[in-house]
Amino acid sequence: MTPHDYEYLRKLLKDRSGLVLSSDKQYLVESRLLPLARKAGLPGISELVQKIKAGSERVTVDVVEAMTTNETFFFRDKVPFDHFRNTVIPKLLQARVARKALRIWCAAGSTGQEPYSLAMSIKEMGSQLAGWRIEIIATDLSQEVLEKSKAGIYSQFEVQRGLPIQLLVKYFKQVGDMWQVNADIRAMVQQRQLNLLHDFSALGTFDVIFCRNVLIYFDQETKIAIFNRLARVLEPDGFLALGAAETVVGLTDAFKPYPDCRGLYHPNPQRAAQVTSPTLAPAMTAPRAALRVS
Incomplete structure (x- = not known):
């Protein structure tokens, strides 16, 4: 070359x-x-x-x-998923009790380990989310990795990285020398191809956005633009989870760190009052895009 x-x-x-x-x-x-x-x-x-x-x-x-195509594995870094179970979901259970619906976006879903980790976390909450409509959208630039995500089939090496053995037994079935995510977990996640450099307002608004380990590859100007557009599609009381090496500090005032939760952010109410968000398209839906937890 x-x-x-x-x-x-x-x-x-x-x-x-x-x-x-x-x-x-x-x-x-x-x-x-x-x-x-x-x-x-x-x-x-x-x-x-x-x-x-x-x-x-x-x-x-x-x-x-x-x-x-970047590395990913189940429950990567652990801490964001602890925040999801112990802080994010309890707060949203109170805030969304009237509509009993949550929308979650994995903005760099890759081969599916992150969105499926969130889906399993939700399943593990059992009766707390009984009757709730949960929608998880997993997007990625690469159609190839999205196809793997949709199939939900992983090697022994992949399921040994970060996935507790009890969840492997509970939510996977063995297919030859591979492991496939059970159909009910796969049904909780919808895969869509998306380039974060392009407009994503047509996705609708979300209660939770996981945008982890992708912005580190962008220059500062691109990061700022994406953060500002993420703020427009996140509910005012929603949550943004970033990777361990990522931060909004020094880049945008659209988000503020959530107290005592490293890597977790929420919209800045002062900024929201100053900025008029563009009209967002209604959330797109599909037959398998959401699961009503019973």
Whole structure:
């Protein structure tokens, strides 16, 4: 790969996905894209670049997906899920008692471990959520990882990373040497392809947004824009969960840290009073997009 090819790919990835690569990450690009070039029958990355320049959207999509597929595992970092069970849900149970409905968005759902971790957490609450309508939307830029999420099939290695054995036995069935999430848990999650750089107001409003371990790859200007748009689709008393290395501090006053809950934020009421949010489209629904807990 020539320096010119690398600069071209850096700009492409930032424009298409928001991913910012420093000048010393050429080795990462080569490790991700050389297998893609060989799979396409091309001798190297320069030929991939030529395909993109010639207008091949399929190759462009494949390159972006190869570079933006990030690591994930069940109950990653544990703390956000403790906050979800011990702080977020109890607060929302009181606030939403009249409508008995919750909407949750995993904004970087990847291969499904995060949204399914939330679904299992909700299931474990049992009678507390009896009769409630729970909707979990999992979005990602990559259609390939969304297909894996939808299937809910994981290797032994994947289910051993962060997933308690009692939940594996309770909510998965063995399929050969793989494990599949039970149908009732899969039915709680709806997968949709979405680029966070684009408008997402058509998703409707949410009570909880998990946007973890994705903004660290964006530059400051992009982070600020996304935070401000997230604020517009989060209910005034809703919750935003970020990754351990992410923060709103110094970037936007649209959110404030939630007291004594690291990585958890809520909308800033003073900012909300100053900003008139655009009209949001009604929440899109689908037959399997929500579960009424019985």
